[in-house]
Amino acid sequence: MQHKHVLIHNKVEIVEDREDAVWAMDENYRLTAFNLSFKKRMEQDGWTMVERGMDLKEVYKAGKFFGPCDKGCQQALQLFPTTSRLTHDENGRLHVHEFTFQPFMDTEGDVKGCCIWQKDITREEENKERLLESQLRYREAQExxxxxxxxxxxxxxxxxxxxxxxxxxxxxxxxxxxxxxxxxxxxxxxxxxxxxxxxxxxxxxxxxxxxxxxxxxxxxxxxxxxxxxxxxxxxxxxxxxxxxxxxxVTKDVLANQQIVEQNHELQNFVRIISHNLRGPISNLLMLSKIYEWGKDEMNDDILKKIELTTEALDQTIKDLHLSLSLKSADKEMFREVLLKDVMKDVDGLLSEEIIKNRATVNTDFSGAEAIFGTKSYVVNIFYNLILNAINYSKEDVPPIIQVNSEQSIDSVVLKFTDNGIGMELTPEKERKIFDMYGRLSGATEGKGFGLYLVKTQVEAMDGKIEVTSEKGVGTTFTITFAKTALT
CATH class of the missing domain: 3.30.450.20 (PAS domain)
Structure with missing residues (x-):
């Protein structure tokens, strides 16, 4: 039996450097072996004299840290290995400890004592709780x-x-x-x-x-x-x-299908209405041409207002047709569009406006020389954004417009920056700027159809347009196109 105790003592010493408390006792609850962690734990509970041969019954019955050991050791001595847990408050934090009780026997199979191993499993339990909570949240997210x-x-x-x-x-x-x-x-x-x-x-x-x-x-x-x-x-x-x-994604697909159907119905409605209005509008405009002006001032004034209203209605119908034609653009017709060629056309179209307003248009296309799309669309985009910068320039301050191109791995970016009046731009104002007949402000003439066309043409070429502005400083329009093999 002495040999058995020495063997147990040696095995306990193997785990001497662990934080786990390991000890052994005989069938009479006498301490036969222990490591340093067990001794420290005993001292924390007020047991200052920790030595082999001491009676552990009083320690177990004290009901502190070693409380689970009374029942666990009883079962182990009856050849029932067992495990129990203890939740213990240490410095204001709850720790979970696991106690394992294992009987040891002599060569004839008679129980001669019990080995106990205590482990702090707080971290493992916290990890399990976090994992369970994560799995619960993941299941909720899936639902x-x-x-x-x-x-x-x-x-x-x-x-x-x-x-x-x-x-x-x-x-x-x-x-x-x-x-x-x-x-x-x-x-x-x-x-x-x-x-x-x-x-x-x-x-x-x-x-x-x-x-x-x-x-x-x-x-x-x-x-x-x-x-x-x-x-x-x-x-x-x-x-x-x-x-x-x-x-x-059933809801999204069905919703998109409904939107497409509604768009088709709206387009058909617009085409039918515009077709039916074209005849009366043409007749009114023709009548105004054959009217004998100058005989009756009141009639002249009334007919002039009718003529102006009819012309505005005629232009609205044309704008609607143009908008519909842009949204149904044939992407198979898209080609590489050189930006320097676009600027040549725009310079010709805006030469009078540039000279009259003493405007300066600087371009730098070294970042990207071309985009993929339709040249007429790109020309119209440049034309409207540069004209917009001229129209919203500061009084008595010559407008300076900078047009740059940049590119990344998957996109080409165009930036139009001016030194104009700018504005305090809220998300709602930004949205309205690109609405049909939306305008940056009411301080200038024009219908505001230009920016709507710009946005429509940009999106027709699978791009997006954004605007930033600061009152008194200026405005920047940023257009992003997907990069293709040709660009």
Missing amino acids: ITDFGHWNWDLREDKIQWSNQLFRMFEREPGEFNTTFDATVKIVHPEDRQVLIDDVDRCIKENKIHDMVFRVLLDNGTIRYMHQKGRPYYDENGMPYRMSGTTQD
Whole structure:
């Protein structure tokens, strides 16, 4: 038995440098071995004389840190290894400690004592709580945004679905066999082969899988899914799994379809109305031309107002037609447009305005020499933005307009900066500037149709336009186009 105690003592000394408290006792609760952490813990609880042979029954019954040991040791001495936990306040912070009780026996199988190992598992428990909370938040996010994640074992053809995916596809976990073939059968028949081909292509070429397809549920409902994923390869370059996400975008797709239908209806309405108005407008304008002016001053005044109103209505119809034609631009006709050629045309169109207002237009196209689009659109964009800068110049201050081009990996940026009157620009004002007949201010003449056309033409070439302005300093219009192979 003495040999057994020495062996236990040696094993306890092996963990001497650990923060875990490790000790052993015989069947009479006499301390037979311990490490330094156990001694320190005992001293913290008020036990100053810690030595082999001391009776641990009083320590356990004191009910402080070592409270769980009374019951745990009893079970271990009855050949029942066990584990218990203690939540303990240390310096105002709760710590979780785990106690493991293991019986030790002699060669004949008789219990001769118990070994106890205490560990501070606070960090592990906090990590578990954070992980559980993170998983809960992730599940909530999936439910709110209608998306789920999946992982496909290509070798076993087994796909792991998140719970949200089962809900989205209206399948029951455990009942639905989540293989690729079974999943494809849920896809709308017209979209199945497209999905299969895209997945095959992504795996063969190591590309991102990104597509929208329809699924046909058992009750006949059609839903639109946006799926993204990517393949993974082993050290031999063989694909072994693919993972990604699937999001239900039915509401967005249907909403977009409704918007497209409404736009078509609106365009048809505008065409019909404008067609029906063209005849009466032409007749009114013709009558004003054959009217004998100068015989009756009152009639002359009335007819002049009718003529001006009719001309304004005629121009409005033309503006609507132009707007519709821009939004239905044929992108197959887009070509490389050199910016220096655009400026030659604009200089000719604005030569009188530039001279009359003593304006200076500086250009620097070293950052990007060309964009991809339609030259007539680009000319109109330059024309309206430069004319806009001249019209909104400060009184008695010659306008200076700077036009620059820049480019990054995926975009080309044009900037039109002036030293004009500027304005206090709120998000609402910025939106209204680009509305049809919107204007920077009411201080100048004009219908304000120019900036609407600029925005329409920029968007027709897949670009976007933004404006910044400071009152008394000037205004900058920034246009961003996607960069193409030609630019």
